[in-house]
Amino acid sequence: MIEFFLALSSVFNVLLVWYIVQLIRRFLSFQDDLDDFSVRLEEYSEHVNIVSSLERFYGDETLGNLLRHSKSLVEECQKFQSIIKQEEEYAEEED
Secondary structure, three states: OHHHHHHHHHHHHHHHHHHHHHHHHHHHHHHHHHHHHHHHHHHHHHHHHHHHHOOOOOOOHHHHHHHHHHHHHHHHHHHHHHHHHHHHHHHHHHO
8 A cells, every 4th residue: 555655656746846847947938038028128119219319200209108118118027027036046045
């Protein structure tokens, strides 16, 4: 009877380790995608800033609003990234 529980426990532990590895891979993939998105968003914000400062579009309300909105999106993305990095540092400290 004890052999059955030992085998069942071993199988359960192997499945649990496999599941944790899969979760970590997904998390790291998500973090890489978020980093790429943040870089693209910052590039977009810089591009809108350049366009809005052109003499032809200087003072345009629509571009000004678009610039403010893109800057706010960049800030939100950076906040989210800092939360993820804090969680990583906390997990590393526990190890």
